[in-house]
Amino acid sequence: MALLPSEFSELEPLAQRWSLATERERWAERMSSSIDDMQAFYDAVIPEVGDAIAYCDKFPLDEMPEDAVNLLRLIYSFVMVSFAVELWRQPYPPDTLGTKFERISEPLP
């Protein structure tokens, strides 16, 4: 069963790994990924982001079908990964390994 709406089937192979419900999971995935992996994910998603956001916008936030929620979570992962790819060229911001900064609550989805 596909995780994403059929319009975004080319992103389907990425969804299992990157459609993650919470920032905590997305951050952990970023920290444990190589920059090459994240670059590949970023390159696949960025041409689709505009259409993907527009697709999610068709639904009220509290009535989104599951596949649209998965797509939104994939966009959140794109946001998370963009910092590593566009700025740091490594998973974490340079000179920040001494600190853990936990997001303890967030609006869902």
Place this chain on the structure above:
Amino acid sequence: MARYPKPAPGSWTEHYPELGTGTVSYEDSISPEWYQLEREAIFKRAWLQVGRVEQIPRTGRYFTKDIAAANTSIIVVRDGDDVRAFHNVCRHRGNKLVWQDFPNEETSGTARQFTCKYHGWRYGLDGACVFAQQEGEFFNLDKADYGLVPVHCDVFAGFIFVNFAEQPAQSLREFLGPMLLGVEEYPFGQMTDRYAFRVECRSNWKVFSDAFMEFYHAPVVHVGQHPSQLRAAITQMGYEAPHYQLDGAHGLVTTAGSLHRVWDMPPENVKPADIATRSGLFGPWDKSDLGELTPGINPGKIDPWGLSSFQFFPNFAILIWEAGWYNTHQFWPTSHNTLVFEGNVYSLPAKSASERVGREMAAVSFKEYSLQDANTLEATQLGLESGVIDQFPLNDQEVLVRNFHRATADWVHTYERELARG
């Protein structure tokens, strides 16, 4: 080279002559003895922000807050229109009254009464003891004498403040003063989309706060947040604020909106993900309409206005952004060289997925730069604790840092004088 006019004496610092312009010591940030004085003089006497009324919207909703600097935990509970605070301690054998799974962690929930996990004593939302297990076994026990110990509690603009003094020297509003009262009409209560962060850090609470009172560090520590081709120019340009203001121990710094107008920049100078999400380091590009704001939000009348960062002495800050959102910082010491930092990003409830995506970008940016701050401040603490240097210069963009250390020392010295008088 000043880009913005300074007050008549020539600098913001000299505009407040009590500050002086000399070098300063950070002995106050490395001394365990000084920290013990701060606990008594400040954290047990000043009004402390502990949360928002939206966290406890209905009767019986409560949260606990552990305040190591005051050596206590409190229960903050809604009872009708009232918000009350009590020390979180059972009157029978001193057990911490409300906790879940971990005695040393905070919790929240809904209750009709608070029941002690140890011997089952129960307390009403007004703190009254309403049940003592096997009451007849006690000796002349009058439950009326065994209510929860109340903590002074008051609400300003939906922010809940407590004060551990037996009798606070000032009401909350007197303590806040006119500059901070100026934010009262901001629609904080409508802005319920909340991203909350927490970090335990190895630095003194003031050393950590210092970095959130000045933007002089921003073009250095945070320059990497910008596309690489801009970095050298951003660092070279440095940072100047168009407006600083002090009101006693409290402070304000305003930034200019021109810095924030990313969408006016050539696209090659903007991160592609920012363009894709219409958001970034300075928050979502599309402004949330909050209606007209009261003048107190931008007391320096800076135009274009970007951000007002209101520093609530001793350990809280509200940053109100032109784009229609706000965030808070809070610095809770846990020892002379450790603290818990709490950060929140608040917006109007998102109406669409695209709004949520913009806020996600803003919230991730907040984490990226706060990580840079937090880690740097551990390094600052290490440097200070070496004791090699005891006097440090501060520039005019660091005027709030200068005032903050002066104010904490004032509070400690006032306390010591009162103690000496007996």
